[in-house]
């Protein structure tokens with residue numbers, strides 16, 4: 001079965017960056033698209049670029065931090081298209097700084113979007129996928145920071161590790177139900193995430209003083225385009241891959257982490 005032609009893909013954080021690139025890649029394969037984002041204008045700009053008839057794109061202003069908002073998104077998508085098949089829980093924000101300097105508002109803001117946003121997507125859409133009994137795929141956007149703890153990204157890492165754990169569990173649980181689960185774990189992608197994360201931060205969760213900008217050591221590795229990430233997501237959906245890795249340099253970093261854990265079983269450590 002073609003995973004994209006005639007299927008319906010819902011993409012949170014579809015107002016730009018990786019979400020917009022996934023929308024374009026899925027649309028090019030014949031999927032109908034539902035974009036969801038807090039930034040309604042950005043979403044409309046993305047919708048206008050998609051190679052689809054107007055009737056095949058739906059834009060729903062959505063705040064993934066609110067379960068009711070994501071439930072509304074699921075209801076609107078299902079009503080318009082009669083079903084949903086590919087769910088990309090992709091909306092996310094980036095926060096930077098040493099854990100010792102993190103404010104409670106940093107934790108709340110980061111977790112509310114990156115962690116609770118994904119949980120709400122699963123809560124709202126998984127019952128629909130199961131009830132439809134027509135396969136489908138969930139793509140949760142985590143990060144390389146969800147696979148390896150990094151300096152300056154502790155709060156962000158905590159939110160993304162949670163998404164990886166949730167996705168690994170879901171992958172096992174849904175395999176027999178014909179629903180694929182992938183977790184997208186890129187290193188740096190050329191998007192406006194840093195500026196968007198400052199702009200989208202609710203006033204009640206803002207810190208006094210200037211926003212922390214990323215330190216050079218928080219940003220290692222090459223920078224790739226969102227289109228390249230989207231191409232890998234398409235392949236992962238087709239193959240039902242769990243992990244979507246995007247940068248060749250990830251291999252050595254992941255190997256070092258596995259080796260460090262493996263060493264703990266050597267006789268001198270055990």
Ligand SMILES: NC(=O)c1ccc[n+]([C@@H]2O[C@H](COP(=O)([O-])OP(=O)(O)OC[C@H]3O[C@@H](n4cnc5c(N)ncnc54)[C@H](O)[C@@H]3O)[C@@H](O)[C@H]2O)c1
Pocket residue numbers: 012013014015016017018019036037038039042062063064065090091092093094113141142143144185186187188189190191192193194196197200
């Ligand atoms: N850019 C990178 O280097 C990178 C690396 C690894 C992982 N990621 C992850 O990729 C995902 C997409 O990020 P991006 O880089 O494309 O950035 P982006 O800022 O271009 O896209 C994120 C989108 O999410 C939307 N958003 C923010 N809060 C929201 C909310 N509460 N409800 C609904 N929408 C909301 C923003 O308006 C924006 O359009 C994020 O989860 C991010 O953590 C990005």
